[in-house]
Amino acid sequence: MTQPQAKYLKDYQAPLFQITHLDLDISLAGENSVIQATSSIERVGEHQQPLKLDGEDINLKSVKINGVESAYTEKNGQLIIDTEEQTFELEIVSVVDPESNTSLEGLYMSDGAYCTQCEAEGFRRITYFLDRPDVLAIYTVRIEANKTAFPFLLSNGNLVESGDLEGGLHYVKWHDPFPKPAYLFALVAGDFDLLEDEYITRSDRAVKLQVFVDKGNLHKAHHAIASLKKSMQWDETRFNLEYDLDIYMIVAVDFFNMGAMENKGLNVFNTKYVLADKASATDDDYHGIESVVGHEYFHNWTGNRVTCRDWFQLSLKEGLTVFRDQEFSSDVGSRAVNRIHAIKVMKNQQFAEDSGPMAHPIRPESVIEMNNFYTVTVYNKGAEVIRMMHTLLGEDKFQAGMALYFNRHDGQAVTCDDFVAAMEDASQVDLGQFRLWYSQAGTPQVTATESYDDSTNSYCLTLSQETPDTPGQTDKLPQHIPFDIELIDSEGNSLVNQVLDFKQQTQNFVFENIKSRPVASLLQDFSAPVKLEFDYSIEQLLHLMRFANSEVAKWEASVSLFSQSIWQCVDNLQNGKAMHIDSRLVDGFKGVLLSESLNEALMAEILTLTSASSLIEQTESVDLDSLAIARQFAVNEIAQGCEDELLAKVRQLQSTDSADARALKNTCLSLLLKVDDSYRYIAEQQFGTADNMTDTLGALTALNSDCSSERTALMTAYESRWVETPLAMDKWFSLHATFANEGCIEQLEKLLQHEGFSMSNPNRVRSLIGVFAAANTFEFHRKDAKGYDFLTKAIIKLNKVNPQVAARIITPLIQFKKFDLERQALMRKSLESILAIDELSKDLYEKVTKALS
Template identity: 65%
Template sequence: MQQCQAKHLKDYRSPDFTISHVVLEFDLNGVNTKVKATSQVKRLRADATQLALHGESLNLDSVLVDREKVNYQVEATQLVIEVDSDAFELVIETQIDPEANTSLEGLYMSDGAYCTQCEAEGFRKITYFLDRPDVLAKYDVRIEADQAAFPYILSNGNLVEKGELPNGRHFAVWEDPFPKPAYLFALVAGDFDLLEDSFITMNERKVLLQVFVDKGNLHKAHHAMASLKKSMAWDEQRFGLEYDLDIYMIVAVDFFNMGAMENKGLNVFNTKYVLADKESATDDDYHGIESVVGHEYFHNWTGNRVTCRDWFQLSLKEGLTVFRDQEFSSDLGSRAVNRISAIRVMKNQQFAEDSGPMAHPIRPESVIEMNNFYTVTVYNKGAEVIRMMHTLLGEDNFQAGMRLYFERHDGQAVTCDDFVNAMQDASDLDLTQFKLWYSQAGTPVVSIDDHFDPQKKQYTLTVSQTLPDTPGQTNKQAMHIPFDLELLGSDGQSLVNQVLDITQESQRFVFDGLTYKPTPSLFQNFSAPIRLQYEFSDEQLVNLMRFASSEVARWEASVQLISQAIWLNITRIQSGSAMVLAPQIVDGYRGVLLDPQLDSALVAEIFTLPSAASLIEQVDSIDLDALEIAREFVEEELAAQCEDELLVKYRQLHHIDSVGARALKSRCLMMLLKVSEQHDSIAKTQFEQADNMTDTLAVLSAVNNSGLVLRDELMAAFERKWIDTPLVMDKWLMLQGGQNREDIIDRLAALEEHAAFSFTNPNRVRSLVGGFVAQNLYRFHAKDGSGYRYLTDILKKLNGTNPQIASRLVTPLIQYQKFDDCRKQQIKKCLKELLTLPDLSKDLYEKVSKALL
């Protein structure tokens, strides 16, 4: 398939031509929307005689060079123009049909409004252009539209002119003074409610802030606005970065493939990350909005002012900006809880990607469809790599590196190496070996052996690292790994607390003057994205849960402790022995629950057992059926043994209005319902009395897989109340997809006809289908293959309408390597069926073909 040929980083070539300035004129008129692009083009290579422009799904009307007709050729995805000038004006007129654009890339309709999504390569669906990130141009945009239907017509930059036109139409002209690549272009036209505010920058500039939302949702925009103002203040205080335009706009749309997009001055957001009020949004929703608003705002400098030379450098902007939004959330909220959330993403999702067919470095070496590399590796592992640099350099040197990075590269399209070089030059720290994190795929495995010599009073740690083979990469070099270590005494005293450097395949670290063997807290705070191999005893882990100075280390010890109990019971199931839960484990958890000094949010995290997906990532192969039984037993037994304490804690927290209290109350309720149906009255009372969505959804989540008659009653009541609120019904759909019930496939088929569901809306699909494949692991992997068959049929349907969503949903299907042969064969059969589709998209082809290698 010619369209599925891979592009390679090693083949990067700077452009033959560039565009310094472009004037875009839009006549928004439904299926016959006209686009006129007037570009100032400059030849960069003297021998270049053909200008090749990217374009897809366009109807070409005319091409003029310096107002004269010119020879050109239209190919499948290119317009090739014969040129003989070093500099010239290029005018291209095209027509597009936004209403037929179901891919949600380029210019499309979202529930009656025009909007754009151009990252990574969507601008080529608007007009023929040099759609590559290393071509930076200044944009002037003129938009015409029907005034009654589209009273707001927006684009990047500052509004410089607007007015009325004949026949009920009007226009607006926008000017963006900062050069940007085409992927940052944005246009929105629609009828919205508008929330306005302002922000005074550190240099006393007043910036107009605007949040546009669907009619009737104005009251749900205030948290997004507050989050934006917090983001602007934080970026000035922490990084010294000031906003640079006179206006900053956020527009919330319901049809959007991603979470949000950082288009310069005009961010387009999925409604999920803008709309919130206490009754309809959970505490997690509020946090998600604050985080995503911050993320997109922080891109103004790390992504917009300094952008990527090519798409292989995507982590340059995304890894760095995820690190920044994580720090923002941590500075404003609980650093420990935010760090735990980031670690969960790594261990549950990114480690799976690293061990699967789509394993790639944070700077990929090849790509067929760029949309496939908006991954947890590029984003989240990329952020961990930035965090490791921060650990190695310290805050002061890291900030000096950031300043040097902007001084060198403001207004440029650069590489990951440029960023690392700035950090290195600002700190005088040699990061040559550290750069391997950008080029080597996979998760390092770090094995630790320890020995205590009482005569010498010496404790020795021997640390070994290996990096497993991944597709296309073998015989890898040793990585530079920061090793955050604490040694604890039996009384909880911190004996050693420092960061060590692992740079060799094997290293020894000796600690003198110890009178007894300490308990090691290894890779505290997840100081590096590695898989740790060390034989912890239950006693050591309980000690860490009680005394580690890092709250994150306490949580990590709890995960390890309960995981070991689950693995032990899997072994007992396989040998025909009775399952057990050791008393010291229960005592450790009970001690956490009763400790008045611990933050409720942290206790809630500790009492959230590791997911089945994260447990699977701890081993090379899995007995899925035994895992289901063992994990359920451990959770039920822990709940039963701590029932009295859980009930007391629930009652203590019942009327406390805080995020942490609600989180722990939810966990207590979840575990109590696993003990006895006698507690269902508590659940029903909470549901009926709840004055916020967090408490309401906590009840539904608790009863969702309880088998209680109460479940259907409460789910029906929730549906009746929220049927006309799509974002809330998304929560209901996700719960439905996550129900561990024998008739789940029939239930899913019925829900596809539900008034709240639509195959054309990514949020609805992610909720129902994504809820099933990602959260209903045992039913998705049912032995009869029904889950695989269901997802395959969904992917066939989405392949022709929205390949991006199809490609994201296929992930659980391609990560089959750890399952038994029966399941593997059924999955492969489905993948082969997809591969034979005559119109298979590049998005799916890349993942499916790699999974079958």
């Protein structure tokens, strides 16, 4: 194969032509769908370069300039037109086949409905165009289709015209008054159930709200529309931003590569983030819907009204909007629990990405396939960078920066530097060194040491930072790190609570009038995305669990306490010693269960003991076999030590109807079943009486660690009830994928033939194959390589069906350098077999070659 070539940020050049207006006339007729695209084009500057338009899988019929047939060349995915015109009208007629488009990019079919996904470069699959985010045009879209089969014809903007045509056809015309790049274009045509509502903005404008769902699912759309209204009100209150069109639409589709897409006024959603009722959706699903609906709505300003100049600037819109949706969730829910969830993503997933072959800054320097950079680095680390800016500036100055950003750049395609400049100018705070967060890859490693001087009553904290080398980057400069600390005395009183400006490679911070040696709570609330090394004692961690003012710091202390015990057990195993768990650790977790001050959701987070993947990220190299034994031993010891308290808590919460109570009850139930098989009856009873999916799934999860007859019976009962409900069946497939027991892989291979499984359905692939590789650590990394072989075979099939999904689920296979040499060799062998296949997609080529090199 011809090796795909990388594109570089340093090579960015402004477009030679601009398209100011685009009229699309689309006739939807299956494999013979006709696209007529009429563009108003202006040459930029004095040059005689030809017009080059992007296209892929386009059956071109005609090209006209100002109504006259024009000569053209099709070459290497481009339509090349020589013209001397300065301004002209270009008409392109082409035919596309949505029915055969399994990539789910461009225009495709989702379970009988037409829909589009154009970010990042999908519009070029619809028509030849300047498919880049810095070309913004005003769109008018006419759609026609069979009225019976496709009664709803939707696109961006406001509906301006509609009517019936001969032959059972009908048409609509949509106009979007706001210039937008091609990636924000959307079209949906189908037959849906429709839920309507209205939102009155702060300027007293009525906005029609519509949620379109598959027939029979109308009752599952109410939470989504309530979440939308809540998001609109929050953005007006917190960020002073109001919606700008007359209508806001959400369409839920089954086949979708992403979670959702923020197309202007017409958001296309994966059904996972729209449909919910008590019986089929968990409390986490409800939270996820609220968060994702908010995220896509918030894009209306941070992404749509102000968009990114080029795809290297993706974090400009995504990092900022993730920060906004995290703040939304924190303002309307538990700030501590939402922060913990964000930290888990960073420590479990983003840190792994930073230490792997795909490490990149939040503003990448080069890409081969842009879809590969919709990553936890760009999104979640990008959000952490925005959060640090907020910490450094404070809410008032941050909001002033946001206002200046919109004032300067509304209607423009801009860069990350433009955003930072607005923050800097509005706040008068120097962010020069802080900009390194945009350009340096990798996770800074901060080492902290402390000393206390009795004679002067002074406490000294010394911080040192170093960022490891990453592919293409060495000799990293010190970062500007906002480092939040609290100093707590022996009685639990807070002595110091402040954010330190940590800018040097090594820096001392001295605190006076500290009457006795304090316990330091360091990097509180994960104030910067760094790895912290500090030699905490068990006594100090227990003190923080009791007295830290930050609830997140209490959780962090529990994670450190558990992790220390695990690594001590691993060390004992490696040195032929008996494993042992300090009784103080058990007492610490027992104290959590008996606490009257901790809320139930926080207790559940503390008792959700650190996962294997998170533990792996705490070390440079891992003895995986010893870790598996040590973690199971430690979990069992804690569960047995807290048996009475766990049982009491489960019984206490059985009749409590709240999300927090369910979270704690089900966490305790899972631990309780580690103590003794006799407690299986509690899970069985809960499954039998559950009136909500959270408790149904909680019972199954608790039973999912062995091959018991109880598990088998309940899994069969679940399948019988939910076999016709796709989202509920995704959960069933995921339970099989996380079954950490011998025979798991053989079971998964059989499930590939299940009537409800399809390689063309991204949700199903992620729930079975993706979850297995990412979450079933010890089974995936079996020494017989069956886990690697299972994933490899699936990826080879997906390469032709949906390369984007294939590239996303390959991640655990390319992150092999932490493991022993035997496993590394097996994983490399799998990657080499993928690299050898014919017609390897760019998505996979980029990840595999970077891993192997």
